[in-house]
Amino acid sequence: MAEGYGYGKVILFGEHFVVYGLPAIASAISDTTIATIEKSDKYELVDNRPATEGYKVTKKGEMDRSMKLLLDFMKINLENTPVKITLSGNLFCTSGIGASAAMATSIARAFSDYFKLNLNDEQINRISYEGEKGSAGTPSGIDNTCATFGGLLWFRKGEPNQIELIKIKKPIEIVMGNTGLTSETKEVVDDVRKKKDANPEEFDKIFAEEEKLVKEARAALESGNLKRIGELMNKNHEMLQKIGVSCKELDFLVNMARKNGALGAKLTGTGRGGYMVALTPGKALQDRVAVAIEKEGFMIMKTKIGV
Ligand code: MEV
Numbered sequence: 001m002a003e004g005y006g007y008g009k010v011i012l013f014g015e016h017f018v019v020y021g022l023p024a025i026a027s028a029i030s031d032t033t034i035a036t037i038e039k040s041d042k043y044e045l046v047d048n049r050p051a052t053e054g055y056k057v058t059k060k061g062e063m064d065r066s067m068k069l070l071l072d073f074m075k076i077n078l079e080n081t082p083v084k085i086t087l088s089g090n091l092f093c094t095s096g097i098g099a100s101a102a103m104a105t106s107i108a109r110a111f112s113d114y115f116k117l118n119l120n121d122e123q124i125n126r127i128s129y130e131g132e133k134g135s136a137g138t139p140s141g142i143d144n145t146c147a148t149f150g151g152l153l154w155f156r157k158g159e160p161n162q163i164e165l166i167k168i169k170k171p172i173e174i175v176m177g178n179t180g181l182t183s184e185t186k187e188v189v190d191d192v193r194k195k196k197d198a199n200p201e202e203f204d205k206i207f208a209e210e211e212k213l214v215k216e217a218r219a220a221l222e223s224g225n226l227k228r229i230g231e232l233m234n235k236n237h238e239m240l241q242k243i244g245v246s247c248k249e250l251d252f253l254v255n256m257a258r259k260n261g262a263l264g265a266k267l268t269g270t271g272r273g274g275y276m277v278a279l280t281p282g283k284a285l286q287d288r289v290a291v292a293i294e295k296e297g298f299m300i301m302k303t304k305i306g307v
Contacts, residue, residue: 002037004109006102006128008091009146010176010277011268012305013217013236014210016192016245018140021157022207023214025166025221026142027305028150033099034089035106037114043078046086049103051093052299058182059093059135062100066134070104073130074111083114092301095183096267096274097176101143104131124148137186152306154218169224171304173286174277175257178299179249181273188270192243203243210239221306230263230279237266245271253293254278260292261285275301 007028014024033049045067047056056063071078085107093099108127112119119127128144136143142155145163156162196203213232220228237254240246250267257265257278262285265278280286290300 002110002114004035004106004111004113005032005089006105006109006147007032007098007150008102009098009143010174010275010303010305011142012233012277013214015142015269015271016189016240016243017207017210017214018142018155018157019138019189019192020196020207022211023154023156023162023218024140024142025152025154025214025217026146027152028146029091029097029301029303030307031091031301031303032089033087033091033093033102033106035103035110036086036088037083037110040082040084043082044084046084048086048088049091049093049099051099052178052180052182055093055095055099055182058184059100062135062184062186063103064134066100066104066131067107069134070107070127070131073127074108076111076115085110092178092299094178094274095181095185096269096271098143098147098269100135100185101128101132101147104128105144105147107131121148135185136189138189152221166218166221166306168221168306171306172226173280173282173302173304175262175280175286175289175293176268176275176277176301176303177253177257177293178275178301179247179253179273180298181247181249183270183272183274185270188245188272192245195244206239206242210236213239226263226279226281233264233266233277233279234258240267240271247272249273250276252296253298256293256296257289260289262289
């Protein structure tokens with residue numbers, strides 16, 4: 001049986017802005033989606049991934065588009081080579097965690113294994129990017145890059161993309177809070193584009209501020225200035241509110257995290273649902289913020305960046 005994996009991710013700075021060539025910082029998380037492929041007499045996709053209620057239904061269109069783009073790019077015709085693809089793994093699928101990129105990457109790797117193509121990470125990343133077009137429409141490429149390579153990354157879309165590993169002194173604990181709401185990446189990305197087209201001057205100003213912020217965030221991460229990283233995450237959340245991608249549930253989780261001592265908190269990924277991420281260095285603070293959020297009835301994930 002052939003097998004492949006893809007990491008989940010958390011964007012710390014710069015989601016949405018990254019689509020327009022601004023820099024962003026994201027970390028892969030250790031949770032993965034696993035794809036297995038075996039010979040069958042007809043094509044079948046079995047999705048056993050753990051997921052937020054309603055996720056798989058809301059994302060069905062994205063998933064189908066993504067699969068078609070990925071297979072076309074790999075020149076695989078499932079009528080000639082029927083297979084059973086099974087998706088599993090410990091990545092809990094919800095908006096904001098890079099689940100679609102993790103899926104595309106895991107399938108690309110599994111097909112590479114199945115057909116003995118021996119593709120390297122660059123090639124896997126390219127295929128996964130193609131799959132991402134089915135989810136995000138005009139993806140920046142940050143999600144598939146994290147899903148493929150892992151690590152804490154500086155990313156800027158371009159020809160070629162700028163991808164640099166960021167080194168930090170020691171891993172930092174974070175808490176992610178799940179709103180339980182699923183959003184469609186393409187729809188939210190399209191809305192931001194409409195807003196930008198209608199308000200070009202306002203967006204020019206926001207973009208300039210965001211670029212400065214992400215550069216400063218990299219310096220703060222590299223020098224280990226946790227307080228500043230947190231402040232910049234808060235500022236980044238404000239910018240995301242301005243471009244219209246937050247929602248009341250995300251704002252609630254962000255405020256809960258801050259009230260309970262998080263050094264900073266913001267939405268992460270697409271927004272309008274999905275996850276918020278809070279900077280909670282040290283196990284005690286991480287636990288305190290996680291418990292407070294869980295008490296309000298939201299699911300949480302405790303993990304670290306820069307591992
Ligand atoms: C989604 O995880 C991140 C977005 O910036 C879209 C993208 O970068 O392609 C919203």
